[in-house]
Amino acid sequence: MSKDKSRLEPGAANARLRELREIIDTHNYRYYVLDEPSIPDAEYDRLMQELLQIEAQHPDLVTIDSPSQRVGAPPRSDLPPVRHAVPMLSILTETDTTEEAVLNFDARIRRELEIESDNELVQYSAEVKFDGLAINLRYENGVLVQAATRGNGEVGEDVTPNVRTIRAIPLRIDQQIPVLEVRGEVIMRRADFERMNDQQRESGGKIFVNPRNAASGFLRQLNSQITAQRPLTFYAYGIGEVVGFDIGNTHSELLDKLHALNFPVFDKRVISRGVDGLMQFYREIGKCRDDLPFDIDGIVYKVDKFSQQRQLGFRSREPRWAIAHKYPAQEQLTELLDVEFNVGRTGAVTPTAKLKPVFVGGVTISSATLHNIDEVERLGVQIGDTVIVRRAGDVIPQIVQIVPEKRPANARPIVFPAQCPVCSSPVERVEGEAVMRCTGGLFCPAQLKETLLHFKHRRAMDIEGLGDKLAEQLVDQKLVTSVADLYRLDIDTLANLERMATKSAQNLLDALEKSKQTTLPRFLFGLAIREVGEATAMALANYFGDLDVIMAADFETLQRVPDVGPVVAAHVVDFFATEHNRDVIQQLREAGVTWPKIAVRNRDEMPLKDKIYVLTGTLETMSRDQAKERLQLLGAKVSGSVSKKTSCVVAGPGAGSKLADAQALGVEVIDEQAFLERLGKLEA
DNA sequence: TTACCTCGAGCTCA
DNA sequence: CTCGAGGTAA
Numbered sequence: 001m002s003k004d005k006s007r008l009e010p011g012a013a014n015a016r017l018r019e020l021r022e023i024i025d026t027h028n029y030r031y032y033v034l035d036e037p038s039i040p041d042a043e044y045d046r047l048m049q050e051l052l053q054i055e056a057q058h059p060d061l062v063t064i065d066s067p068s069q070r071v072g073a074p075p076r077s078d079l080p081p082v083r084h085a086v087p088m089l090s091i092l093t094e095t096d097t098t099e100e101a102v103l104n105f106d107a108r109i110r111r112e113l114e115i116e117s118d119n120e121l122v123q124y125s126a127e128v129k130f131d132g133l134a135i136n137l138r139y140e141n142g143v144l145v146q147a148a149t150r151g152n153g154e155v156g157e158d159v160t161p162n163v164r165t166i167r168a169i170p171l172r173i174d175q176q177i178p179v180l181e182v183r184g185e186v187i188m189r190r191a192d193f194e195r196m197n198d199q200q201r202e203s204g205g206k207i208f209v210n211p212r213n214a215a216s217g218f219l220r221q222l223n224s225q226i227t228a229q230r231p232l233t234f235y236a237y238g239i240g241e242v243v244g245f246d247i248g249n250t251h252s253e254l255l256d257k258l259h260a261l262n263f264p265v266f267d268k269r270v271i272s273r274g275v276d277g278l279m280q281f282y283r284e285i286g287k288c289r290d291d292l293p294f295d296i297d298g299i300v301y302k303v304d305k306f307s308q309q310r311q312l313g314f315r316s317r318e319p320r321w322a323i324a325h326k327y328p329a330q331e332q333l334t335e336l337l338d339v340e341f342n343v344g345r346t347g348a349v350t351p352t353a354k355l356k357p358v359f360v361g362g363v364t365i366s367s368a369t370l371h372n373i374d375e376v377e378r379l380g381v382q383i384g385d386t387v388i389v390r391r392a393g394d395v396i397p398q399i400v401q402i403v404p405e406k407r408p409a410n411a412r413p414i415v416f417p418a419q420c421p422v423c424s425s426p427v428e429r430v431e432g433e434a435v436m437r438c439t440g441g442l443f444c445p446a447q448l449k450e451t452l453l454h455f456k457h458r459r460a461m462d463i464e465g466l467g468d469k470l471a472e473q474l475v476d477q478k479l480v481t482s483v484a485d486l487y488r489l490d491i492d493t494l495a496n497l498e499r500m501a502t503k504s505a506q507n508l509l510d511a512l513e514k515s516k517q518t519t520l521p522r523f524l525f526g527l528a529i530r531e532v533g534e535a536t537a538m539a540l541a542n543y544f545g546d547l548d549v550i551m552a553a554d555f556e557t558l559q560r561v562p563d564v565g566p567v568v569a570a571h572v573v574d575f576f577a578t579e580h581n582r583d584v585i586q587q588l589r590e591a592g593v594t595w596p597k598i599a600v601r602n603r604d605e606m607p608l609k610d611k612i613y614v615l616t617g618t619l620e621t622m623s624r625d626q627a628k629e630r631l632q633l634l635g636a637k638v639s640g641s642v643s644k645k646t647s648c649v650v651a652g653p654g655a656g657s658k659l660a661d662a663q664a665l666g667v668e669v670i671d672e673q674a675f676l677e678r679l680g681k682l683e684a
Numbered sequence: 685t686t687a688c689c690t691c692g693a694g695c696t697c698a
Numbered sequence: 699c700t701c702g703a704g705g706t707a708a
């Protein structure tokens with residue numbers, strides 16, 4: 001693709017225009033008709049920008065059928081067409097991520113409104129630009145009679161039955177208004193989208209690339225019963241034809257009126273005199289963009305006063321009084337350069353995509369997990385493919401789709417290794433599981449390394465100073481072959497390692513020494529028994545009270561522990577049945593690892609059973625983790641947020657909203673002093 | 685997954 | 699001055 005922005009010779013320009021029109025038409029078709037775009041919006045925008053630019057330089061080459069002359073593609077034939085009473089415009093070309101574009105916009109508005117004085121500021125309204133599907137809702141005499149998509153702006157598709165299933169959309173409005181067309185966006189919340197895709201994955205259904213596609217797909221679904229089951233929602237932001245309803249004098253007033261009529265209007269919006277307030281709003285929303293429940297593209301700024309909007313008017317296909325200020329794209333195209341296979345603590349062999357670095361949603365992404373074989377197959381991805389990388393809401397970048405037409409001739413399939421890439425042991429796939437596992441166990445350096453790191457974890461044995469690099473050296477130089485070996489390291493061996501000298505070595509030895517005084521739950525957690533995390537380790541420790549009892553417990557006995565089922569029980573039995581594991585435990589004990597006895601009490605005897613505690617602010621005499629541990633030993637649950645069910649909030653200095661919540665809900669609040677006294681009394 | 689910050693300590697060169 | 703560890707935020 002030519003990135004050359006300089007002026008082309010007419011011949012070359014014409015050739016490129018033809019090419020661009022064809023590409024854009026294809027993508028329009030995929031996007032609007034098939035609901036299966038194969039490139040991200042950002043890429044589409046670039047193509048469109050290039051087309052517009054060349055056409056601007058060569059006005060004589062603009063053809064009537066150029067994609068620049070219309071919005072979108074013709075409506076899909078299997079839904080009835082609807083001609084809009086008032087065209088549905090979009091804010092397409094004037095989009096930019098720079099503040100400069102906004103300043104230019106303001107300057108233009110001022111020029112066209114003939115505002116000369118610097119003291120006179122234009123009143124704007126700013127609202128989020130939803131990443132969904134624009135829709136027109138027509139109410140006649142207060143009743144929803146028709147809902148239509150934007151289509152090409154003039155003619156859209158009738159999606160009334162589907163829209164009626166969306167709960168956020170009123171089917172009737174209280175006031176008797178002869179005609180009211182409300183415009184807004186149908187969207188799907190991110191959380192709903194994730195949940196739905198998870199379900200689809202389980203049931204083998206179609207997986208959607210992003211919430212907008214999903215929303216679009218379901219809105220245009222022919223069977224409205226299917227739409228009814230989908231979590232679509234709606235926000236209003238404008239109007240079409242109106243008869244017999246006072247829309248007020250400004251855009252923001254209009255939104256208030258729509259809200260009063262029970263239309264959902266997103267509450268994050270502002271009115272600003274001049275551009276400074278707009279920029280501020282842009283930055284504020286930018287900061288919390290990922291916390292919003294749905295995807296947005298950017299912010300829309302509109303001249304607020306209708307009188308001024310009328311004065312400014314329209315340019316062929318867009319209002320002259322509005323502009324979209326976009327955020328960095330959450331989806332980008334890049335190339336899959338290679339796939340690496342990483343071996344985790346449990347031996348799981350995970351394919352990781354090495355990508356040509358791209359800037360997505362504010363950071364540079366160069367690698368992303370491909371999860372497992374199923375995912376690789378679902379994507380149909382090969383090395384060399386061009387892929388769409390998405391990073392939104394959550395933080396983890398995903399490869400959501402490949403662009404099949406961009407596959408190079410030398411693309412190679414992704415081959416899962418039959419042998420562990422680290423230790424060459426055979427790799428197995430357990431029946432019914434998606435993951436492949438290295439069978440090398442702790443003989444596999446990769447697994448051993450991860451096991452060491454788990455053992456030293458802050459919530460396990462808490463060995464400070466044992467990091468990634470050190471674990472790697474210890475394993476590679478065969479200085480450690482099990483967690484027990486850690487306690488046999490001496491200062492000379494350690495001091496000879498890279499980036500280690502006597503000081504660091506001694507610090508590590510001190511940390512190891514300190515770690516020997518531990519607790520049973522920490523120790524159990526540190527052993528890295530499959531499916532035994534912090535909570536399960538705690539449950540086992542509290543139930544049995546003693547390691548030897550746990551080791552001797554059989555499959556049935558284990559399942560009497562709360563939250564332990566057959567799967568966990570089997571893993572625990574397995575672990576302790578393995579001779580090597582028993583050896584290691586023996587060695588650890590011999591090295592001096594000990595923990596205080598836990599008085600076994602069953603749940604009913606625990607003084608704080610069924611109580612839910614919440615910690616907030618800073619505790620001065622102990623860490624949050626310690627406080628949590630002690631509470632749990634007394635049978636209490638420790639939760640992160642305050643609700644009706646919370647029994648007590650422990651508030652240290654600097655407590656914020658949780659304290660306020662507690663007071664609002666009338667939950668007991670105690671300070672650290674009172675907390676310590678209570679602990680002391682109950683632990684006795 | 686990346687970016688950024690802090691801390692302590694090792695390493696290098698004067 | 700650089701590196702590794704550790705934490706945290708986006």
